[in-house]
Structures are given as C-alpha cells and as structure tokens.
Amino acid sequence: MKKLVKGNIALCEGAIAAGLKSYFGYPITPQNEIPAYLSKKMIELKRVFVQAESELAAANMVLGAAVTGVRAMTSSSSPGISLKQEAISYMAGMELPALIVNVQRGGPGLGNISGSQGDYFQSVKGGGHGDYKLIVLAPNCVQEMYEMAYDSFDLAEKYRIPVMILTDGIIGQMMEPVDFNRPEREKLLIPNWALDGCKNRPPRSLKSLLMKDGDLEKHNFALQEKYKTISQNEVKYETFEISDADIIICAFGIAARISKSAVCLARKNGIKVGLFRPLTLFPFPSKEISELSQRFKNFLSVELNHGQMVEDVRLAVNGKANVEFLGKAGGGIVTELEILDKLKNFL
Amino acid sequence: MKNEIIIAGSCGQGVLLAGVIITQTAIEQNLHTTWFPSYGAEVRGGTANSTTIISNEEIGSPIASNPDVLVVLNELSLNKFMPTAKEDAVIIANSSLISSNIQCNPKTYFVALNDIADLEIKNIKSANMVAIGALLKILEKKHQDKTCVLTLENAFKACRKIFSQKSNLIESNRKALQAGYNFIV
Numbered sequence: 451m452k453k454l455v456k457g458n459i460a461l462c463e464g465a466i467a468a469g470l471k472s473y474f475g476y477p478i479t480p481q482n483e484i485p486a487y488l489s490k491k492m493i494e495l496k497r498v499f500v501q502a503e504s505e506l507a508a509a510n511m512v513l514g515a516a517v518t519g520v521r522a523m524t525s526s527s528s529p530g531i532s533l534k535q536e537a538i539s540y541m542a543g544m545e546l547p548a549l550i551v552n553v554q555r556g557g558p559g560l561g562n563i564s565g566s567q568g569d570y571f572q573s574v575k576g577g578g579h580g581d582y583k584l585i586v587l588a589p590n591c592v593q594e595m596y597e598m599a600y601d602s603f604d605l606a607e608k609y610r611i612p613v614m615i616l617t618d619g620i621i622g623q624m625m626e627p628v629d630f631n632r633p634e635r636e637k638l639l640i641p642n643w644a645l646d647g648c649k650n651r652p653p654r655s656l657k658s659l660l661m662k663d664g665d666l667e668k669h670n671f672a673l674q675e676k677y678k679t680i681s682q683n684e685v686k687y688e689t690f691e692i693s694d695a696d697i698i699i700c701a702f703g704i705a706a707r708i709s710k711s712a713v714c715l716a717r718k719n720g721i722k723v724g725l726f727r728p729l730t731l732f733p734f735p736s737k738e739i740s741e742l743s744q745r746f747k748n749f750l751s752v753e754l755n756h757g758q759m760v761e762d763v764r765l766a767v768n769g770k771a772n773v774e775f776l777g778k779a780g781g782g783i784v785t786e787l788e789i790l791d792k793l794k795n796f797l
Numbered sequence: 798m799k800n801e802i803i804i805a806g807s808c809g810q811g812v813l814l815a816g817v818i819i820t821q822t823a824i825e826q827n828l829h830t831t832w833f834p835s836y837g838a839e840v841r842g843g844t845a846n847s848t849t850i851i852s853n854e855e856i857g858s859p860i861a862s863n864p865d866v867l868v869v870l871n872e873l874s875l876n877k878f879m880p881t882a883k884e885d886a887v888i889i890a891n892s893s894l895i896s897s898n899i900q901c902n903p904k905t906y907f908v909a910l911n912d913i914a915d916l917e918i919k920n921i922k923s924a925n926m927v928a929i930g931a932l933l934k935i936l937e938k939k940h941q942d943k944t945c946v947l948t949l950e951n952a953f954k955a956c957r958k959i960f961s962q963k964s965n966l967i968e969s970n971r972k973a974l975q976a977g978y979n980f981i982v
Binding site for chain 1: 817820821824830831832833834857858859860862863
C-alpha cells in the first residue's frame with residue numbers, strides 16, 4: 451500500500467534509494483523536513499550528514515564530496531539558495547554531478563515562508579556567475595519528488611552537471627500517498643574522473659580556474675556543446691486535454707496542479723482549454739511549444755511569480771501566437787476561479 | 798465524488814493531525830487524497846488549518862478555495878473560513894468554544910467537542926478526533942454513493958498506522974472517534 455508522506459520526506463527517500471552518500475545543509479523553512487529527516491536516517495545508514503555553519507559552507511562541502519565521485523546533495527529555500535550560488539557556479543565549471551534542492555519560498559530578500567515560484571530565472575538562467583546551465587527538474591506532486599530525486603543522480607553523472615530540483619513550499623509540505631517503487635542502488639562505481647587517490651595512476655585535477663591562453667574559451671565551448679546535447683535528449687513534459695483546445699495553459703510545479711483543476715472547471719463551463727506542463731525547466735521544451743504554436747493560437751502562462759517562465763514561452767512561440775500571463779507572488783496563490791476568469795476574458 | 802475538507806483551529810488543537818487521519822483513511826479505501834498544512838510559527842495559540850482533499854479521481858490543486866466541508870474548533874477559524882465555504886457545505890462547529898448564537902449557515906452542526914472529549918474520553922486533547930468521528934457519520938448520511946464514503950472501521954485502521962510509534966495513544970483516539978460518530982444520530 452502507498453505511504454502517506456510529505457513531499458520533502460519523499461524527496462529524501464528518493465535520494466537515499468539512489469545511493470546518496472553525503473548530505474550537507476543548513477536549516478530554513480519550508481525545507482526543514484529534509485535536514486531533520488536525513489539527520490536521523492543518514493546516520494542510521496552509516497552515511498554522511500553534516501549540518502554546516504552556513505549555506506556557503508554546505509554548498510562548498512557538496513563540491514568537496516562530489517570531486518571524490520560520491521553522490522552528494524544539499525537543500526535549502528530561496529534565500530539560502532542565493533547564498534549557495536558561488537559554489538553552484540564552481541560545480542558547473544568543474545563539471546561536478548550533485549543534487550541541489552530549492553523548496554522555494556516567497557521573495558525577494560528573506561521574504562516569507564509561503565510557497566512561491568519566484569526563483570525560475572535564478573534556476574534556469576544561471577544564478578551564479580558565468581555561462582552555465584543546471585538541469586532543472588520541476589516536480590508537481592509528492593510521487594514526483596521521490597522519483598525526480600532518485601533519477602537526478604543518474605542524470606547528473608551522465609552529463610557531469612549539477613541538477614536542481616526546483617520545487618516549492620506547497621509541494622514540500624503537502625502529503626500524498628506515495629509508492630516507493632524504485633530499487634535501492636547499492637554498488638555505485640566511482641567515475642573515472644574522480645579524485646580518489648592517485649596510487650598506481652597519474653594524478654588527476656578538477657578545477658574551474660583555467661588561466662592558460664585559450665583554455666577557458668575551449669572549456670566554455672565544450673560546456674555549450676554539452677548543454678546542446680542535454681537539450682536534445684532530456685526534455686520532459688506532459689500534456690492534458692490539448693487536442694481540441696482553444697487556449698493552452700503553460701505551467702510547472704504547483705501552478706500546474708492548480709491549472710489542471712482549472713482546465714477541468716473551464717471545460718465544465720464550455721471553454722476548451724488544455725495544459726502543457728514542462729517537467730524539465732532546463733532543458734526547456736521550446737521545440738515542442740514552438741510546434742504547438744503552429745496549431746494553437748492562444749497560450750496562457752500561469753505561475754506563482756510575476757512572469758518568468760512566460761518569457762521562455764514567448765521565445766518558443768516567437769510571435770506565432772498570443773501569449774498572456776497570470777500570476778501572483780509573495781505567498782499569493784492563484785486559484786482555479788481566477789484562472790477561469792482570465793480564460794473567459796481571453797476569447 | 799470529491800470532498801474538500803478544511804479543519805481549522807488554534808495551534809495545539811490537533812487540526813493538522815485530524816486532517817492526517819482523514820487522509821490516511823482515504824488511502825485505506827484506495828481513494829485519491831492530498832493533505833496540505835498551513836500554520837504560523839507558534840506551537841500553541843496562533844491559527845492553524847489543514848486542507849484534505851478526497852476524490853475517486855486524480856486531484857489537481859491541493860488547495861481548497863471553496864471547501865465543501867468545514868470543521869472549526871474555535872471562533873476565529875469559523876469567522877475566517879465560513880465566508881469561503883460552499884453554500885451547501887457541511888460545517889461542524891465546536892460549540893464548547895463557539896457561541897451557538899453566532900451567525901452562520903443554518904445547517905451547521907454545533908457539537909461540544911471539548912466537553913465530549915473531556916467527559917467521555919477524559920482527555921480534552923482528543924476533541925479533534927471527536928470531530929472526525931462526527932464528520933464521518935455526517936458524510937455517511939449525506940452521500941448517496943456508499944462506495945466512496947469513508948468508514949469508521951478504516952478510520953480505526955488509519956489511527957493504528959498513524960500512531961504505530963505511539964501505540965499507547967491508539968485506544969483513546971479510537972474511543973474519541975467512536976464518541977463523535979455516536980453523537981450524530
């Protein structure tokens with residue numbers, strides 16, 4: 451039978467099943483269930499749990515663990531994720547696999563502890579300095595918190611890239627029945643680039659400081675090639691009731707849950723609406739949205755912010771369809787009825 | 798069938814736990830369900846509420862802006878959530894703490910949850926479970942389609958699961974559920 455757990459706990463279980471070896475964190479609501487749960491569970495499993503002295507320290511400890519080739523993660527919420535950006539940029543530069551979880555809360559600044567989606571730009575457009583990308587996953591239910599945490603490590607290692615799970619205080623705090631259906635990963639190989647002691651082999655190095663003439667330029671080209679490959683291979687999305695739709699709602703995470711209810715409500719009111727939900731925010735399903743814009747002429751981006759993903763929807767649509775926006779930030783939650791009103795005024 | 802249930806009160810009254818018990822009961826019956834908490838920083842005092850949604854279809858939003866079931870354990874919560882409830886919503890108000898003269902939906906069930914918990918269970922803290930017992934009986938009477946009605950038996954099962962680490966609490970919670978259930982005739 452499925453187990454009733456919070457999103458934050460399901461995420462921990464997914465990471466543990468995937469072979470998470472070391473967790474480094476610092477408390478902040480609404481993600482505190484993650485360090486609280488792992489502080490007990492990781493010790494029981496004889497794995498590493500460290501409550502660091504700060505977010506900066508925690509993120510850099512993840513970097514330190516990742517260079518040794520073990521599965522490492524950290525988690526925080528919006529203001530804490532801002533503090534981790536330096537290390538995230540370094541990890542992207544050093545091509546280190548790791549998992550970073552952002553259980554978003556209201557911003558800017560210290561904001562409040564309500565769920566929000568205000569960190570879309572920060573997650574998909576960089577966040578730290580330099581030209582880099584993270585793979586960004588956006589779960590919309592507790593089951594996906596578990597599954598995406600589990601899958602994130604394979605993805606991170608496949609491309610040697612930090613993966614971010616971008617979720618929010620609502621998905622993190624809510625409970626739903628979960629099927630813990632993934633096999634426990636036991637014997638994980640240490641990758642052939644890891645710094646695991648150079649006895650009987652030439653020493654290796656991992657760094658993001660590339661001072662020799664032309665090296666950094668070459669490195670950046672290689673990174674961009676990698677991001678291109680990821681964009682070709684790893685896009686994930688879901689559609690709901692789009693075949694006969696007059697309007698397509700684009701939404702991710704919790705906004706997609708609310709939008710799905712709104713689609714059902716709108717259809718009861720005779721408005722043909724469909725839902726397009728990106729599961730990956732980078733790589734963004736631009737090609738798919740572009741194709742849809744050949745057939746569908748109205749798009750509505752629904753977000754718990756003041757218009758972030760809508761910019762990527764507009765880029766993908768590229769003027770071929772009408773794109774509108776509905777959103778709230780700072781803990782405000784868009785309701786199905788508000789979406790319905792917007793849809794009514796659309797046509 | 799879909800029920801959007803908000804249970805609200807002050808922190809310490811067990812409104813989050815009450816929601817968890819209903820949610821687990823729904824799982825026991827293979828229904829779709831979500832639970833979402835909302836509370837301030839206080840351990841006691843302040844306001845807290847939980848939203849439980851139960852459906853025989855997949856659930857979209859876990860947030861109920863217009864609940865069809867409202868269980869309120871104090872007057873502050875009644876005043877806050879009554880205006881949001883659907884017109885024909887099932888409302889249980891804790892008359893131990895809420896004056897029955899208060900202006901509200903004529904179909905409101907006034908149940909002296911604290912008094913029942915105190916007199917019958919000898920534990921005032923189980924008022925939340927008394928409320929759940931009463932709610933189960935009301936929904937049982939209301940729903941025509943009995944296949945998706947949450948049963949008291951499954952609520953007992955849910956109790957055993959939720960309190961599996963604190964087994965000394967199972968019996969008094971079971972009794973409180975039963976007392977609430979019996980109160981509604």
